[in-house]
Amino acid sequence: MTEQSNRKQSIMTRVAQALHFVEPETGAVVPSIQPTATYARDENYEIRKPYWYRRDGSQTTAHAEAIIAELENAAESLLFSSGMSACTAVIEHLPTGAHVVVPKVMYHGVLQQIQKYEENKRIVVSYYAAGNLEEMAKAVRKGETQLVWVETPNNPNWEVTDIAAAAEIAHAAGAKLMADCTGTPPSMTRSLDLGADISFHSATKYLNGHSDVTAGVLSVKETGQYWDDIFWVRKLQGTVLHSQDAWLLIRGMRTLFLRVERACQNAMSLAKHFDGHPHIEKVLYPGLASDPGHEVAKRQTDGQFGGMMSIIIKGTEQNAIDVTRFCQLFYPATSLGGVESLVEHRKTVSGEGFPVHPQLLRLSIGIEDADDLIYDLEQALARAFA
Numbered sequence: 215m216t217e218q219s220n221r222k223q224s225i226m227t228r229v230a231q232a233l234h235f236v237e238p239e240t241g242a243v244v245p246s247i248q249p250t251a252t253y254a255r256d257e258n259y260e261i262r263k264p265y266w267y268r269r270d271g272s273q274t275t276a277h278a279e280a281i282i283a284e285l286e287n288a289a290e291s292l293l294f295s296s297g298m299s300a301c302t303a304v305i306e307h308l309p310t311g312a313h314v315v316v317p318k319v320m321y322h323g324v325l326q327q328i329q330k331y332e333e334n335k336r337i338v339v340s341y342y343a344a345g346n347l348e349e350m351a352k353a354v355r356k357g358e359t360q361l362v363w364v365e366t367p368n369n370p371n372w373e374v375t376d377i378a379a380a381a382e383i384a385h386a387a388g389a390k391l392m393a394d395c396t397g398t399p400p401s402m403t404r405s406l407d408l409g410a411d412i413s414f415h416s417a418t419k420y421l422n423g424h425s426d427v428t429a430g431v432l433s434v435k436e437t438g439q440y441w442d443d444i445f446w447v448r449k450l451q452g453t454v455l456h457s458q459d460a461w462l463l464i465r466g467m468r469t470l471f472l473r474v475e476r477a478c479q480n481a482m483s484l485a486k487h488f489d490g491h492p493h494i495e496k497v498l499y500p501g502l503a504s505d506p507g508h509e510v511a512k513r514q515t516d517g518q519f520g521g522m523m524s525i526i527i528k529g530t531e532q533n534a535i536d537v538t539r540f541c542q543l544f545y546p547a548t549s550l551g552g553v554e555s556l557v558e559h560r561k562t563v564s565g566e567g568f569p570v571h572p573q574l575l576r577l578s579i580g581i582e583d584a585d586d587l588i589y590d591l592e593q594a595l596a597r598a599f600a
């Protein structure tokens with residue numbers, strides 16, 4: 215073996231080249247899309263493994279899964295047609311009556327889904343304040359809790375949870391730890407290496423990065439019956455990621471490291487600029503040294519702090535809504551993790567009853583010029599308070 219072939223390549227290199235893809239027949243460096251819904255058996259009427267019908271998966275989807283598995287240091291990854299369908303598969307695979315521990319405030323869709331299952335007596339739920347490990351430790355029941363759910367950084371206030379410490383709490387009780395690190399993709403946070411049992415990302419967000427796909431991914435270091443059960447939910451509900459979307463995801467992931475690095479730099483510039491601004495009550499961003507999650511985030515997210523932040527506007531709820539109306543560069547849209555910056559009034563989007571500050575604006579910082587973004591928010595704030 216040559217010295218070169220022994221040398222471990224950086225994950226940045228591996229992802230940029232989609233795992234050094236070369237199509238054997240033609241030498242194409244971009245994979246083809248495999249759109250087929252069914253696969254012909256061979257001359258002995260045997261299934262040509264590993265595929266036989268699209269609900270099990272396809273070659274294009276498996277290629278995207280292999281890239282994410284490398285990013286996550288995982289044994290296996292499974293892609294779903296949305297983040298929500300991946301989360302639903304995890305909830306659905308639990309036996310009836312299972313006890314789960316989740317944050318009181320988290321991504322609203324997941325919280326609503328968990329509450330629906332709780333109302334229907336499918337699962338039993340205990341809650342802890344996001345990021346609060348003492349409350350988490352009190353909420354788990356030894357020998358009874360099956361799943362502890364962590365979202366870090368946590369929507370929409372960006373509390374940081376120490377994943378390694380949460381894993382200890384979950385494991386001491388005999389539970390698995392599920393970590394939703396959508397806000398800090400695996401170029402920054404590898405939750406499985408920190409002790410999580412199931413890593414989840416909405417791949418709609420940073421992994422794809424171009425706001426043209428919905429996708430969700432689960433990754434694990436250890437497979438087993440529970441993983442087979444999750445696979446079966448995907449198969450029977452037909453929520454595997456389509457080949458076309460997997461292809462777009464492969465293309466998007468090639469620039470993951472570059473996009474995320476730029477978004478983090480931009481977010482830090484904006485957070486520093488608007489911290490202490492006369493029209494802003496508070497900037498919620500773990501990158502600020504004053505943020506309670508700063509030290510844990512520094513360790514857990516490779517010294518970067520992500521592209522997500524929230525600002526709490528002074529004045530009234532209408533002032534906050536006006537800022538989103540007057541932005542000319544930030545799109546007034548939901549979602550996050552794309553190359554374009556988005557602003558949203560979270561209370562309007564989460565719906566009545568969801569516990570969120572009425573003047574909170576969630577910002578997804580993209581890869582545009584930071585000065586342009588700062589100028590846009592400044593002029594929108596000036597108009598909203600004129």
Ligand SMILES: *Cc1c(COP(=O)(O)O)cnc(C)c1O
Pocket residue numbers: 296297298299321323324365369394396397416417418419428429430550
């Ligand atoms: C977007 C998101 C989800 C849900 O993912 P979809 O792809 O929109 O279904 C779950 N968790 C977090 C933190 C998210 O940001």
